Amino acid sequence: MGRHRKQPATQVRRGSVIALTGMVPAGFAAVTAGASAVNTAEFMIMPLAHGDPAAQPAANAQPDELMHMAHQPAPxxxxxxxxxxxxAAADLPAAPGGIPGVANTAYHHAQDVLAEENPDCHMSWSILAGIGQVESHHAYGKLDAEGYPIKPVYGPVLNGTLAxxxxxxxTDGGALDGMDSYARAVGPMQFLPETYRxxxxxxxxxxVSDPQNIYDAALTAGKYLCSGGLDMNSxxxxxxxxxxxxxxxxxxMNVMAWESKYRDAAAAAAPVPAAPAPATTVGARM
Known part of the structure; x- marks a missing residue:
């Protein structure tokens, strides 16, 4: 994501080491990165929980305020x-629609966390799955049991030479993307380092939050999409x-085509509730 595309010249976008050439559901055009991408994030250093004065409570904080701060998780x-x-790749069976089992668990977990932390956003697992498919085919379907790709996922180097x-x-000395001059997107959800941070x-x-880990990346993507008070129901x-x-x-359209495909597949695979037994009248007389 955040590939900073020029307008327009629609063409097939390339992913990390392998071309992203997955099939798109019938009726929708395959999209790649031909159009311009807007990356609105600004680089932000997270204060450390210890030693950073910015992370310490104010000297005049009231007891209720201190209690509130104590319950907030450190960045x-x-x-x-x-x-x-x-x-080894995890052996979880694929979910309906073909989503790798670990990726499917990560998307649902992100939905559950965001439902609690930001319920007004109404983020669904299927939107995250649609993005995960378009950006990296869910880490090319090869994730270990902890949610890490068997091989790290990287986008193309953004040095201006790729059409x-x-x-x-x-921006971060290559800490996340391994680069020392130009950036590249990282992980199964394809974040630029500054946006991910x-x-x-x-x-x-x-x-720890690692952009290569699909649990961390999916939840981060959800936060990114929800930011600014956006509601996915709109x-x-x-x-x-x-x-x-x-x-x-x-x-x-590409993302939402996959979102619809995954959502419909999950609904079709859901168990059908048993019909209630007909009511009977005990001791009824004719």
């Missing part, structure tokens, strides 16, 4: 952790939110 540490290369891209300078969420309650506001990823109506 997660944003980093990409090193993992062994011989990890449709503008140059985006590195601003909205970083801890989807595993681990104290078509106009939902469109505005998705266009933060790629400022293109064709991109929105």
């Amino acid at each position: 997660p540490v944003v980093k990409s952790v090193s993992l062994a290369e011989d990890r 449709g891209n503008i140059a985006v300078r590195e 601003k909205y970083a969420a801890d989807g595993r309650d681990s104290g 078509e106009a506001q939902r469109t505005k939110a998705i266009m933060r990823y790629n400022n293109s109506m064709a991109y929105v």
Whole structure:
């Protein structure tokens, strides 16, 4: 996401190391990154819980205020952790519609967390799944049991040489994307490092938010889409939110085509409630 596309020149967008060439549901055009993407996030350093004066309570804070602050979780540490290369992909069965089991769990978990933290947004798992499909095919369907891709997912280097891209300078010294001059999107939900740092969420309650982890990335994507008070039940506001990823109506249609496909597949696979037994009258007389 946040690929900072130039207008317009619709073409097939390339993902990390592999071309994103997944099939699109019938009736919808395949969208890629041909249109311009607007990345509205500004780089923000999260204050550390210890040692940073900005993270310490004010000296004149009242007891109720201190109690409120004590119940607020500290911002997660944003980093990409090193993992062994011989990890095995999780063996969870795919969900209806073909979503990898781990990814499906992550999208539903993000929906549940946001329903509690930001109920007015009405974020659904299926919107996140639509974005996850378009951006990386759910990490190419190869995730370990902890939600990490077997191979890290990276977008193309944004150095201005790829058609449709503008140059985006590195902002965090390569801590998240491994680059030292130009940036690239990272993880299964394809965030630019500066955007991820601003909205970083801890989807595993681990104290760490890693854009490569689908639990963290899905929850972060939900926060990003909901930011500014947007409500996914409003078509106009939902469109505005998705266009933060790629400022293109064709991109929105692509995401929502997959969203509809996944939602319909889940509904079709849901167990049908048993019909109630007919009422009987005990001891009825003829």
